[in-house]
Amino acid sequence: MFKRYLPILSWLPHYSTRLLGADLLAGIIVTIMVIPQSLAYAILAGLPAVVGLYASLLPAVFYAFLGTSRTLAVGPVAIIALMTGAALSKVAVPGSVDYVQAALVLSLLSGLMLTIMGFLRLGFFANFLSHPVIGGFLSASGLLIAVSQLKHLLGIDAGGYTAVALLESLAHHLKDIHWPTVAVGVGTLTFLVVTRRLGRRALTALRLPAGLAALLVKAGPVAAVVVTTLISWRLDLSSHGVATVGAIPAGLPGLTLPAFDMSLWHALLVPALLISVVGFVESISMAQMLAAKRRERISPNQELVGLGGANLAAAFTAGMPVTGGLSRTVINQESGAQTPLAGLFAAIGIGAVTLALTPLLEHLPIATLAATITVAILTLVDIGLIRQTWRYSRSDFSALAVTLVVTLVEGVEAGIIAGVALSIGLFLYRTSRPHSAVVGRIPGSEHFRSITRHDVETVSHVALLRIDESLYFANARYLEDTLYSLVASRPELTDVVLICSAVNLIDASALESLDAINARLKDSRVTLHLSEVKGPVMDRLKLSDFLDHLTGRVFLSTYAAWAELHRVRD
């Protein structure tokens, strides 16, 4: 019972020195690795860089106690940061106190929603974000984030939260390019791309173990941060107009209280919901992938509670919305983390840095962080997935394409809503015009297959019609049309068998249609039979009086119907 709500109880009693060693090492590596991205994502959201560090402390600790994944790492992530920026810029001016305050409200709302969804067991809601919608959204977000970083890489003061607005604003200010900033930004970008592309191969050639080589390549951003900070400090780049992180208040975050301002809450309600759902989907996808590798189980509803707790913690400790992140989890995993304690150790490590070492970050150029984000984020643009989806299904592709385009043109929230609405609409449309097949017997067997696809036996006075969909309101009329056409086109018919092997539900509308069909076929002296009706569907039919009116019989199998009806006339 307690284990279900405090998953930490299921592994802590079995904890060992061996696990402690592994978790400690992972904690130290993660501390170093995630500092640049934490700062970068806070800036992506338009918040002071230090907020990214704050949001990596207590939220990670809360998740360690409440979450069901052993190695998921929780903190600020790129997409959530982007959505946070888009939401906050509608209610406050970036850089203002109100803006930072609104970030707390957003974390609080998101935390409350996730927790409530968890207690109401609404984890299944995330299922309505289909893979194509997520794919289109991630690709668009990658492009959008990359475009949003251009201003930092070029030293231009541009604004906007859609790709179109950003590019327009950039084009407008192109004459203001600040070349020293470009030198830092493009220099870092080139360094990161090269280490990513060639680093691992080069290091493996130096006979380093593959695992260490991979980790060193991932340390590229850390090296870039250290080197550009040193250069910036020695050359005093900020006095030459290169934007830097600037003075960071030393020390741990104080306890913050999100503003209780109804109009602000109201304005942030929809963004908070979308941030919650998107964050949950990113997090749970990652957690399930890891759990699958390690043969563990994830509870989606408990994950909601874990992420909810993390966001509530962020709201009260000067943070920003957080979730389980792709890159930080991969780092945690590859550093050898075994239990959530690794996350706890990393939080302690980042806390130590926040407490003591923030003055070192003062000279860190923003352009370096922008380069870090750009390189990390462009991997989200998944051309392979787009191509593969196009090949597999035009309908899935259209959901992907609409999500991608609307996200780029109108922004992240509109993109997700459009994608989900289109997916649902297409599904409903498809089920409203179900596939059906007139089938015949595969000679000598008890199997029946479509007469257009297979060489099968048929009898002229019996039609065997298989409907490949549940019968419900959206296709009830279509069912009538299909049956009436069938009967109209074959005047010699005396018996129609409706094969229900693919019918998982008959709702009240469809039942009424079946009643109408039965009565109308009776007028035409055609008997209606059913076959292969599933248990739950049959139970339901017995609650109505349809079976009393049915002119024909309900056969256990299509073969039984065939044997019976075939015989009657021969």
Add this chain to the structure above:
Amino acid sequence: MFKRYLPILSWLPHYSTRLLGADLLAGIIVTIMVIPQSLAYAILAGLPAVVGLYASLLPAVFYAFLGTSRTLAVGPVAIIALMTGAALSKVAVPGSVDYVQAALVLSLLSGLMLTIMGFLRLGFFANFLSHPVIGGFLSASGLLIAVSQLKHLLGIDAGGYTAVALLESLAHHLKDIHWPTVAVGVGTLTFLVVTRRLGRRALTALRLPAGLAALLVKAGPVAAVVVTTLISWRLDLSSHGVATVGAIPAGLPGLTLPAFDMSLWHALLVPALLISVVGFVESISMAQMLAAKRRERISPNQELVGLGGANLAAAFTAGMPVTGGLSRTVINQESGAQTPLAGLFAAIGIGAVTLALTPLLEHLPIATLAATITVAILTLVDIGLIRQTWRYSRSDFSALAVTLVVTLVEGVEAGIIAGVALSIGLFLYRTSRPHSAVVGRIPGSEHFRSITRHDVETVSHVALLRIDESLYFANARYLEDTLYSLVASRPELTDVVLICSAVNLIDASALESLDAINARLKDSRVTLHLSEVKGPVMDRLKLSDFLDHLTGRVFLSTYAAWAELHRVRD
């Protein structure tokens, strides 16, 4: 080709004197019968009574040429009149010139929408109004209309367009009850209820033929109109405060031009859409019922064009939104109408009345019309359907109940939207948690049934799992959960067969899940097989590389899988 867009061409060439006689007679009867209800529905919509006559002229002629139903009668109907009143009262003051103008705009918009939907072949949209939603809506409308007529029956000046608002307003003005009006209203009401309940039996007892008796009973409202008009005229009731129809401009309607006022159009857009859809659903349900009786075919998309044309005609001839009506169609049918010419003759008849006899209607009490509406409309309240839906399915019942309650409390538009949204939501929820069953072989047969419902053969190292739903984004994760639980709970498993007889689609999300399942089961040394994959689904799978990775085989039948896997180990 022409026949498809002008259905009149398919029957006019075969027209005969016998058909002409029948149609003429029906036209005359319909003329007399529908005048009271046409006046009443115009008043229900808050419009001058004569508008109801105007809307029974040209719209009916247009439908006769464009519609595919032979005996559907088009004109003002109760529900559409109620929705028209609710929509217009939001944009203009009842009784004002603007109000009448707005009715023309509403007809125009509705006509355009219906026509465009017809050309775009969007007739299937009406399918999303499920039977329970329509049932709940009709019952609520019946109650709502009855409540809305109370003020006319009681001679009270009350307002509002939701049941709650109407009753509140009535309660507020209850002291203003006008007893002479009550005498007319309640007197008529009693007369109509009695003729309806006892009339046919009494007339049949008098040895009149059943058909004639039925028609005479239907003439009850005509008798009530004639008698109360005479009384009202002789006693000069209007000078005693009984509201009457009053002076009606004699003559046919002039050509009217709906106002081109963008803000008005915008305000009426959603009501026009709902009026179009509800009108179409009422009309097509009736048309299909009639066509079924007469072995004719209805084309839903051409019906949209026919109703669209009728509403456009209404917009340009001082009318109001129209559709195929329940009661007027039944009268037309029972009077022996054979072709749409009957509708044309009735339109000519009503035109003659409008031209010459409107002065006779001046003294007709509104209370008489209110009583006519009330009696006709209360038959919409279908307690039997409500009880039956409750018994058959709680989910269908909840859609019905929500539509009914929201329509009463919030109004017709909110009611329909809430009902449709809930139906779709429930359908999606259900398909997101599909039924699945582990099956075994019915001894000695090639059939497989659920191990919990039947006494079947099983083998411990093979699991046969039947998923009773298409696999798509909303249930992809559920599929993973189901399979992982199955494998986790049976460590001796070596083979899992996924029976796809009820799988009508595998979308890109589900394909990705199947890929993940396949890979994960492979890690656990469990082989994944499929069986009974349908043709279209298989075609789709061949477009992906899933089949190349699949660890097991795709069996034509579950029996083939059983035979093969059973043998392997024994």
